[in-house]
Amino acid sequence: MKVIIALNTPLLADKIQDYIVQCGHSISYQITEEDSLADFIDLNEPDVLISSFDDAGEYTRLEPYMDRFLPVIFIDTQENRDHYEFSSKFSVSRYIVYPFPMLSLKSILDELEDGVHHLYSHNYVKGRYIFVRHNNEFEKINIADIDYLYSEGNYTNIFVGNEKYVVKYSLSKLLALSNFDIMIRIHRNHAVQKLDIEKLNFSNRTLIARGTTFPFGRTYTKAIRRIMNLPSRD
Template structure:
């Protein structure tokens, strides 16, 4: 199973927010936070960056949902799905400027919520949209919280982060060893290490980054992942053992 999509709920009616959270958990999504005011949305994102934001248009407080969305878009490229009980043209025309991934009208059914999020996820995974939103060159990997896209034979190939076992340096290249295949990409291990989500990956040697969730054995000078012995630097062993205690 892959790493679940994280969703931030921005809704000032706590009963509605709690119900949305419950429904999303049942659908297999993870809630990164629940916020009731537009003024607090950036702090929540900094604490735990979501993949998608569910945002009520008519928030109480200094910022309505549309103004809060504008703040988000100044700093982040996070898909937004608007929740609304007001369908008048003024709100709709203002909201269109944000280019939301979907609108959900209140009251909504569980299926409405599910379909809107699935459409947003599919759009996120679109190769052209990912390249456009991340501003990457054709050869650079696109790294999201739960997957990466790499250029392979003129196509962008998706690799689930959960499927990556370890990464090995090869001069200015990196070899990704995954559950089903090996990939070679043009990026240094140092640059790759800076981009990867550190909650899953750790550099344990000058030439190796490992996925902590796939370590089968830790020995004196190496770790074992899928029957492969990977060298472990003495100076990094304590850090590794500490990290393993937190997962």
């Protein structure tokens, strides 16, 4: 696993670098300036970034990485709630206060490598977003922007405008996530946004959502009626 250390304290950076190498990871190491970190990361494509809150420009320097699929380990010199809350806004992050036992750092790196990092080759859901590998890149998709979902066995197609994304989740498993509670299954193969159902036709069991006509299954009629505030026919 390739790690970039972006710390403004040389002695601490050296100590952490030596320890990470002992753990068997490779290092791309540089004490970065605010305007060079982005280029350095783009050039080296690290698996993990280790950074700190040593300077006032840290927020500005790191904000562009909130939307990236790059794990960040934040090292602070003392507990700071504002720093902790800032770190929690990242897709994958860990917050640790120095001095700390180096085994604590090893534990975090092992977790990222063996656990969370495994997801990067597939997909990852966090908050109201799903990160999807598409054309050899990860794209951050707001779940509210999804037009509809289409099931193909253990895979689900996500349609957003003219784009189609494929994720290795069954439709049932995807909709079981609380992140997708704004969507409703209307058919064995389809799910749409709950609040975007515009019209229902019970005679031929079709509905319109975001301008597209979909079939809906008899099994899902009761749930659809509930969403539309229609009386049940039980």
